Amino acid sequence: MDEFKLIERFFAPLGGARKDVTQGIGDDGAIVSSPSRELVLAVDTLVEGCHFPAHAPPRELGFRVAAVNLSDLAAMAATPCFATLALTLPSADELWLTEFSSGLGEGLARHNCALVGGDTTRGPLTISLQLIGALQGAPLLRSGACAGDHVLVSGTLGDARAALDLLSDGGQSTDHETYLLARYWRPTPRVELAHAVSQLAHAAIDISDGLLADLGHIAAASGVAIQIDQELLPISPALVEHCPRAQALAYAVTGGDDYELALCVAPAQLSAVLHAARQCGDALTVIGQVVGGQGVTCRDADGLPVKNPDVSGYRHFR
Amino acid sequence: MDEFKLIERFFAPLGGARKDVTQGIGDDGAIVSSPSRELVLAVDTLVEGCHFPAHAPPRELGFRVAAVNLSDLAAMAATPCFATLALTLPSADELWLTEFSSGLGEGLARHNCALVGGDTTRGPLTISLQLIGALQGAPLLRSGACAGDHVLVSGTLGDARAALDLLSDGGQSTDHETYLLARYWRPTPRVELAHAVSQLAHAAIDISDGLLADLGHIAAASGVAIQIDQELLPISPALVEHCPRAQALAYAVTGGDDYELALCVAPAQLSAVLHAARQCGDALTVIGQVVGGQGVTCRDADGLPVKNPDVSGYRHFR
Numbered sequence: 138m139d140e141f142k143l144i145e146r147f148f149a150p151l152g153g154a155r156k157d158v159t160q161g162i163g164d165d166g167a168i169v170s171s172p173s174r175e176l177v178l179a180v181d182t183l184v185e186g187c188h189f190p191a192h193a194p195p196r197e198l199g200f201r202v203a204a205v206n207l208s209d210l211a212a213m214a215a216t217p218c219f220a221t222l223a224l225t226l227p228s229a230d231e232l233w234l235t236e237f238s239s240g241l242g243e244g245l246a247r248h249n250c251a252l253v254g255g256d257t258t259r260g261p262l263t264i265s266l267q268l269i270g271a272l273q274g275a276p277l278l279r280s281g282a283c284a285g286d287h288v289l290v291s292g293t294l295g296d297a298r299a300a301l302d303l304l305s306d307g308g309q310s311t312d313h314e315t316y317l318l319a320r321y322w323r324p325t326p327r328v329e330l331a332h333a334v335s336q337l338a339h340a341a342i343d344i345s346d347g348l349l350a351d352l353g354h355i356a357a358a359s360g361v362a363i364q365i366d367q368e369l370l371p372i373s374p375a376l377v378e379h380c381p382r383a384q385a386l387a388y389a390v391t392g393g394d395d396y397e398l399a400l401c402v403a404p405a406q407l408s409a410v411l412h413a414a415r416q417c418g419d420a421l422t423v424i425g426q427v428v429g430g431q432g433v434t435c436r437d438a439d440g441l442p443v444k445n446p447d448v449s450g451y452r453h454f455r
Numbered sequence: 456m457d458e459f460k461l462i463e464r465f466f467a468p469l470g471g472a473r474k475d476v477t478q479g480i481g482d483d484g485a486i487v488s489s490p491s492r493e494l495v496l497a498v499d500t501l502v503e504g505c506h507f508p509a510h511a512p513p514r515e516l517g518f519r520v521a522a523v524n525l526s527d528l529a530a531m532a533a534t535p536c537f538a539t540l541a542l543t544l545p546s547a548d549e550l551w552l553t554e555f556s557s558g559l560g561e562g563l564a565r566h567n568c569a570l571v572g573g574d575t576t577r578g579p580l581t582i583s584l585q586l587i588g589a590l591q592g593a594p595l596l597r598s599g600a601c602a603g604d605h606v607l608v609s610g611t612l613g614d615a616r617a618a619l620d621l622l623s624d625g626g627q628s629t630d631h632e633t634y635l636l637a638r639y640w641r642p643t644p645r646v647e648l649a650h651a652v653s654q655l656a657h658a659a660i661d662i663s664d665g666l667l668a669d670l671g672h673i674a675a676a677s678g679v680a681i682q683i684d685q686e687l688l689p690i691s692p693a694l695v696e697h698c699p700r701a702q703a704l705a706y707a708v709t710g711g712d713d714y715e716l717a718l719c720v721a722p723a724q725l726s727a728v729l730h731a732a733r734q735c736g737d738a739l740t741v742i743g744q745v746v747g748g749q750g751v752t753c754r755d756a757d758g759l760p761v762k763n764p765d766v767s768g769y770r771h772f773r
Binding site: 260 | 488498531597
């Protein structure tokens, strides 16, 4: 099975049924009708051994590739439309491809996102997905936070970091372990939530590198400081089961890989934002506030600064 | 230098000066204004040791990454607008990054294409560029060829294949060797030519896998056969110098990596197409014709079929 047959068999079926795809997989490029005047472009790469463990379950991996990229579009308040896949893999393993493409297709289809093109090459396993989304109203940027804003976060934090313990230990035996692994492999891109609050929130980012690191991007882009109250962080029952509270909090603060949405919202809009989240079925928790200054700090229950071992998040090449 | 400083220093400057880029590098995604109603999306990946030799000169590599992707847009008759870069590299070598980003920027700037986003990760050197182009008129597809059409090709063929000999031999000493290496590292995407003939030609493809292989894609997509006259193939003086004529012809027919444009043109449009090419300063040569049937054949000076060792072109996973 060469690359052309492989694409035809495993990836062409992920083209979906969008009417705005004029030419999908199979020419030098794809042709689509522009879904809006303003477009959002995002790309994320996952490298084996760096972003996910070697011999990862391919269906889960495919879903995760879609989800982490969709999360970037969500953080801009864009509606996902089209995807292209740059897939480099060491061999054309049919079972692997069946599972991977199935997971990828499931992740994309949940948001009506059509795979319209790509490039399949041979080499060390590296998966890069490019997404194009439509922007209907104003975008959510990192740069709009104002002193006085509340800081909110969707879902729960730290689960994906805890899952890494399980992945390296090689096991899942209890319900809470199954839950944590699902949080790692199948993060929930908060696309609807972002859309619902896009006219209400000042700034947004998705939490991929760790809460403090990603809030640091908002603080830097907005020229403000952010204070987090550690005791307010939403922690799942599964994470409580998994480890002592101090570790759970550390995971929540610096863990990354959660792909939850962090929002900065003016006090006057807080109730509207919380209402919108409830309508979407998403939990949204106030965890801190935006103040003057720069940087991100985290306070404990007594209001004292928490010393975190590493607030800068994951960085390649550090 | 971590990934964020690296992006800021080497890639943010490649954002260009397009007014339709609202948000470039630095948020969860880029925001651009849609440049036309119909968009063309293309992505191409280059893997070290597969698509280019290890320790390739980084400036040349950067230019080539841009050119091979721009060539895909050209083959659709799209005007390049925006690019995103998924770059996986083993280490943050500043000299390498300076050279690579410079070559990439040069290649993109020649076609007013702005780098608006990307993802930089650590791993085996893998470079994936995604392009978005605007379609002003009808696209050039692989599927429009008709029996009776002339088959034309831009520039000369086989040069890039000859350059691979030099790359593996490790040398350039004569002018013709320098020329051949430049043809490999700095292919010319025929963007203006494609635009000029887009309303005149029936079908197009860019020659990346080899002339016969890529014409095979047109033949299959159009439901026709294509006959090439080997004696008509445009061969550069440098390739004539490089090797015996039989080898030069074999390189031209199956070599790949030339990124020239192959076109299928009705006889009634031939003079208009040749005139348009002259206006663009591009050579365009008639090399064969479209006939009924299927597949691609190559004839020698006596009209007899040439037995080619491999007409299927480069394929991963074969």
